[in-house]
Amino acid sequence: MTKRYINIYIFCLAALVLAACYKDKGNYDYQAINEVTLKTDREAISLILPDSLKVNVTIEQTIPDPAGFSFEWVLYLAGGTPLERRVLDTTQNLKARITELPGSYYLMLYAKDRKTGVEYQKRLVVSVLTAYSEGWMVVEENNGACDISMISPVDTIFRNIYSTTNNGQKLPAGTFRIPEIKTHNGDQKIYIISPADMIQVTYSDFKKLSTFNEFFWEPPVPKPQEYFVNGTEDMMLNNGKIHSRSLNAPSGANKLNLPPSGNHFIAPYELYSVASGYVVFDTVSQSFLKLNASSSSLTPFPTPSGTRLFYLNNIGKKLLYAELNASPKCYAYFKNNDNDSLFAYGFNPAVTNPDLDKTEILSAPGLIDARLFVGSRTLPHLYYVSGHQIYKLDVPAKTAAPVYSFPAGTEIRAMKMYRNLKLSTDSYNNKLIAVATHENGEGKVYYFPISPTGSFVNNTYSKVFTGFNKINEITFKSLK
Amino acid sequence: MVNYIKHISLPVFLLLLFTACKKSELTSYTQPGMVYFYKDHYDPDKDSIVYSFAIKSNALQADTIKIPLRIMGAAADYDRSVNIQVVTDSSTATPDHYTILPTVIKAGEYTTNVSLLVYRKPDLKSNELRLLLEVAASDDFQPGIYNSASGASMGGGSVRFPVRINDYLTKPLNWDTFMVFYFGSYSQVKYKIVIDVTGRTEFSTGATGLTPSEMTYFGKACSYYLEEYNRTNGTKLTDETGQEVTFPLL
Incomplete structure (x- = not known):
C-alpha cells in the first residue's frame, strides 16, 4: 500500500515537473495598435494682444475607429514653474480668446483615443505679445512733464504710452533713466527714475506699480541714480549710496536694505559678473570694492603679492566710466586728479591678480569732460560723446577719433548699445548703437550699426526716427 | 488502522485547510484619550x-x-x-x-x-x-x-x-541659532540696543517668521545706531562684561 502511494506521489511530482516545462502559448490576442500622428496647421505661433488663437488639427491614424478622440487644449507659461494652466478648448480645432499676459507659452494638445484610452500629445510654442513687448523705449519731455514712447522692431512708433495707461498721469520733469530691463524667474521688471522718484511699471503696458518709498525698509531722501538687476542680486544707487537686496531668498517681504556703513560715494556704473558679483568704484577712497548684495556690505579687494600694473584697492584717480568689456574683462577709464591725463585699466576682478593692462591715453578729444559713454563688448573700444560728435577710443592705439559728426548745434541726449537679452543670436547684439539727439527743437533717434572693426557701417546711420519731443533717455526692451 | 487514520485524517486536514481561508472581521483600534x-x-x-x-x-x-x-x-x-x-x-x-x-x-x-x-x-x-x-x-x-x-x-x-x-534681560532661545547671524554674540547691553532700535523682543524664523531681508535690515539698523552712539559719546560702548559692543553687518 505504501509503495502504491509512493508511486502516486512520484507520478504527481513528475507531472508537475513536466508541466513546468510546458511552453506557455498563452491565451493572447495580439492586435496591431492604432498609430496616431497629430498634425497642426501651425507650429510656432506669435500673436499680438488683443487676439484670438486658432489652430486646426488633423489626425493621421492607421486604424480609425468610429469612437474617435476627445481633445483638450491647454496653455501654460514656458520656463520656470508653471503655476497656472488654462484649458482653452475641448474641441478638435482650437478657437479661443487669449487673455494671458505677454510672454512665451506652451500650448499642449492632448488627444485621447476614446476606444483604447491611449492619449497622444503635441506641444506648440506661443509667443503672446503686445505692441509694447519689444523695442526702444524713449523718454520724452514736454511742458514740464515726461512720457514714454516706443519704437517697435518694425519701426512703428507708439507715443505717450505711459500717460495712456495711467489715466493721463505723466512722469515727472527730468525723468532721466530706465535701467536695462532684464527678466528674472519669468518676471520682467521695469524701473523708471526721475530726479526725486523711482517707480516700477508693469512690463506689459507700463502701468504704475510702486513708488520710491515702497522699495525700502527705511527710505532715504530720494535722489535715485541707477538700478541694476543681475541674476538674483538687485542694487540701487541713491545719492552715491548702495541699497541692495538678494532675490535668492525665501518668499516674504524683500526690500532694499540700508546702505553699507562708511563714508562712500559710489560711481553710477555697472560692473557685474557671476564670478565676481557687483564691483563698484568708491569716489571717496578712489578704490574698487566688492558688494555683498545679501548683507548689503562692501569689502575692499586684497592687495596682490608682487608688483602689479595697478591695485584695485588703491587706484588714486577719478573714474570717468566703467563697463564690462569682453567678459570677464572690464575696462575702467580714469583721469588723474590734476585732470590732465587719461588712462584705461583692463582687469578681471574675479581673479587673484586682477590687473590685465594699463594704457595711458595719448589723444582723446573731449573725453575728459564726456558724459555719455558706451563700451564695446567685443573690442577694446569706448564710444563717447563730445559736443555734436561721437568718438571711438581705441584703447591699444591710445587715441580716439570721431566716428560720426552731427550738424553743429546738435545736442546728443542719450546713447545706448543694442542688447537683445531674449535672443542672443540677434545679429545686431552689441553691434548697434542707438543715439538720441535734439536738433532744432525736435527729438530724433538714430541707429548706427557697428562694423567688425568698430566703426559705424558706411560711416553713417542706418535709420532715423523723428518727431519726438526733447529726449532724456532711450532703453531697449527685449521680449520677456 | 493505518487506512482508518488515512481516511479520517485527510478529510479533517482538508476541512481545516478551508477553514483557514475564512475571512475574519476587521476590528477598529481604540486607545484612551x-x-x-x-x-x-x-x-x-x-x-x-x-x-x-x-x-x-x-x-x-x-x-x-x-x-x-x-x-x-x-x-x-x-x-x-x-x-x-x-x-x-x-x-x-x-x-x-x-x-x-x-x-x-x-x-x-x-x-x-x-x-x-x-x-x-x-x-x-x-x-x-x-x-x-x-x-x-x-x-x-x-x-x-x-x-x-x-x-x-x-x-x-x-x-x-x-x-x-x-525680570531682567535674558538671552532669547534662538539667539545662537538664528539671531547671531544678524546681531553677533549675545550680551544684555546689545540685546537692549536691539530692542530699542527694532521695537521687537522676539525674532521668530521659519515660514511665518521674519525674512532674511528684514533681519538684515534690523542688523544694519542696530549697527548704524551703535556707530552714532559711539560717535556722539566719543567712546566705544561696552557690555556688562566690559567687552566692546559690535554688530557684524556693516
Whole structure:
C-alpha cells in the first residue's frame, strides 16, 4: 500500500515537473495598435494682444475607429514653474480668446483615443505679445512733464504710452533713466527714475506699480541714480549710496536694505559678473570694492603679492566710466586728479591678480569732460560723446577719433548699445548703437550699426526716427 | 488502522485547510484619550519658555503665558479637562509667582493652550525662577507622548514643559541659532540696543517668521545706531562684561 502511494506521489511530482516545462502559448490576442500622428496647421505661433488663437488639427491614424478622440487644449507659461494652466478648448480645432499676459507659452494638445484610452500629445510654442513687448523705449519731455514712447522692431512708433495707461498721469520733469530691463524667474521688471522718484511699471503696458518709498525698509531722501538687476542680486544707487537686496531668498517681504556703513560715494556704473558679483568704484577712497548684495556690505579687494600694473584697492584717480568689456574683462577709464591725463585699466576682478593692462591715453578729444559713454563688448573700444560728435577710443592705439559728426548745434541726449537679452543670436547684439539727439527743437533717434572693426557701417546711420519731443533717455526692451 | 487514520485524517486536514481561508472581521483600534505639550518645529519656544518682565512695560504686573497642547486620538463631542500640575521637586517658583488656569479641550477640538498666569514679584529682579509643568492624568486624558523631538516635517511632543521667569534681560532661545547671524554674540547691553532700535523682543524664523531681508535690515539698523552712539559719546560702548559692543553687518 505504501509503495502504491509512493508511486502516486512520484507520478504527481513528475507531472508537475513536466508541466513546468510546458511552453506557455498563452491565451493572447495580439492586435496591431492604432498609430496616431497629430498634425497642426501651425507650429510656432506669435500673436499680438488683443487676439484670438486658432489652430486646426488633423489626425493621421492607421486604424480609425468610429469612437474617435476627445481633445483638450491647454496653455501654460514656458520656463520656470508653471503655476497656472488654462484649458482653452475641448474641441478638435482650437478657437479661443487669449487673455494671458505677454510672454512665451506652451500650448499642449492632448488627444485621447476614446476606444483604447491611449492619449497622444503635441506641444506648440506661443509667443503672446503686445505692441509694447519689444523695442526702444524713449523718454520724452514736454511742458514740464515726461512720457514714454516706443519704437517697435518694425519701426512703428507708439507715443505717450505711459500717460495712456495711467489715466493721463505723466512722469515727472527730468525723468532721466530706465535701467536695462532684464527678466528674472519669468518676471520682467521695469524701473523708471526721475530726479526725486523711482517707480516700477508693469512690463506689459507700463502701468504704475510702486513708488520710491515702497522699495525700502527705511527710505532715504530720494535722489535715485541707477538700478541694476543681475541674476538674483538687485542694487540701487541713491545719492552715491548702495541699497541692495538678494532675490535668492525665501518668499516674504524683500526690500532694499540700508546702505553699507562708511563714508562712500559710489560711481553710477555697472560692473557685474557671476564670478565676481557687483564691483563698484568708491569716489571717496578712489578704490574698487566688492558688494555683498545679501548683507548689503562692501569689502575692499586684497592687495596682490608682487608688483602689479595697478591695485584695485588703491587706484588714486577719478573714474570717468566703467563697463564690462569682453567678459570677464572690464575696462575702467580714469583721469588723474590734476585732470590732465587719461588712462584705461583692463582687469578681471574675479581673479587673484586682477590687473590685465594699463594704457595711458595719448589723444582723446573731449573725453575728459564726456558724459555719455558706451563700451564695446567685443573690442577694446569706448564710444563717447563730445559736443555734436561721437568718438571711438581705441584703447591699444591710445587715441580716439570721431566716428560720426552731427550738424553743429546738435545736442546728443542719450546713447545706448543694442542688447537683445531674449535672443542672443540677434545679429545686431552689441553691434548697434542707438543715439538720441535734439536738433532744432525736435527729438530724433538714430541707429548706427557697428562694423567688425568698430566703426559705424558706411560711416553713417542706418535709420532715423523723428518727431519726438526733447529726449532724456532711450532703453531697449527685449521680449520677456 | 493505518487506512482508518488515512481516511479520517485527510478529510479533517482538508476541512481545516478551508477553514483557514475564512475571512475574519476587521476590528477598529481604540486607545484612551491622551494629551501632550506640542512642539512646533519653527517655534523658538517649542522646548521651553523664558519669560522676562524686563522686556515688558513697567506697569505690567502680571501676564499670561500660552503653551500649546495637542491631543492624541479623535476629538470628542464634549468638553474635556486637562490636568496640568507642577513638578515641585524640579521647580523653584512658589505658588505666589504663578497660577495655572483651568485647561479644557473643547468639543470637536484637537488643540488648546495651557494658560499660565505669572506675577511680577520683586525677587524676579535678581533671581530667575523655574517652573516645570507636567501633564497629569485626568478623568478625560492620560499623559501622551513622553518626549519626542520635532523635525522640519513633523512636530514633536512631551508631557513636561519647563518655564523660566525673571525680570531682567535674558538671552532669547534662538539667539545662537538664528539671531547671531544678524546681531553677533549675545550680551544684555546689545540685546537692549536691539530692542530699542527694532521695537521687537522676539525674532521668530521659519515660514511665518521674519525674512532674511528684514533681519538684515534690523542688523544694519542696530549697527548704524551703535556707530552714532559711539560717535556722539566719543567712546566705544561696552557690555556688562566690559567687552566692546559690535554688530557684524556693516
